[in-house]
Amino acid sequence: MLRVLSRQAFSMVRAANFSASASSAGGGGLSDEVRKRIDGIVKKDDVVVFMKGTQQEPACGFSRNVKLVLDFHNVKFQDYNVLTDQELREGVKIFSEWPTIPQVYVKGEFVGGCDILISMHKDGEISDFLDEKGISNKYGKQ
Amino acid sequence: MLRLATPLRSGLLSSAIRRHSACCGGEHKMSEAELKMSKLLTEGIDGCTRVEVHDVSNGCGSMFDVVVEAAGFKGKSKVAQHKQVTSILREQIKDMHGLTIKTKAA
Numbered sequence: 001m002l003r004v005l006s007r008q009a010f011s012m013v014r015a016a017n018f019s020a021s022a023s024s025a026g027g028g029g030l031s032d033e034v035r036k037r038i039d040g041i042v043k044k045d046d047v048v049v050f051m052k053g054t055q056q057e058p059a060c061g062f063s064r065n066v067k068l069v070l071d072f073h074n075v076k077f078q079d080y081n082v083l084t085d086q087e088l089r090e091g092v093k094i095f096s097e098w099p100t101i102p103q104v105y106v107k108g109e110f111v112g113g114c115d116i117l118i119s120m121h122k123d124g125e126i127s128d129f130l131d132e133k134g135i136s137n138k139y140g141k142q
Numbered sequence: 143m144l145r146l147a148t149p150l151r152s153g154l155l156s157s158a159i160r161r162h163s164a165c166c167g168g169e170h171k172m173s174e175a176e177l178k179m180s181k182l183l184t185e186g187i188d189g190c191t192r193v194e195v196h197d198v199s200n201g202c203g204s205m206f207d208v209v210v211e212a213a214g215f216k217g218k219s220k221v222a223q224h225k226q227v228t229s230i231l232r233e234q235i236k237d238m239h240g241l242t243i244k245t246k247a248a
Contacts, residue, residue, distance in 0.1 A: 097225060
């Protein structure tokens, strides 16, 4: 049930942000300073999520769904609230070449947004992926 | 919960109806937009075994579901698969209100 609702709503967000991202990318892309900043952030912690709101208080359904999936699998993550940081909000979209928020990074690698995380969760491949990356998780082998 | 229940139910119903009307067998004729996107995806991705493009906005051309299964996706992460799809449909996406993508390595 939640899946249908969030899926539809997610679509709306996705397209809107994609347009914004396209135009901002046309403006010359990411400055070295911002790129370094983001690169440092995604490598500082094993699992990083750029989201709207915080993991204690997500401000949108998709950020909340990402948190729910990660919490379900007992994955600890560091959150960054893009609503309080416009530079991050636009910067990560260019950095990952992915048009929407939330965005999930594991060991410095961009893994996907809300729809991909839910897809991995439903397909049952998220545990294998996390094990492969050396991340402790509920259904993992470690 | 009561607040959630109502929009959830109506969302599900309208979603089911939309999907059904878009998928009705022989009666359904693909819209120009659906045909164009299907063609772009089939041409742009190696080894496509399944390409489905559904206008889920009842013909308004603003909301689409895309499903792609291809041999060319083997070994690629889901992110890479989705990026390939969004890259190919970049121009079409600009005019869309929403889009959902589902990909699978065939």
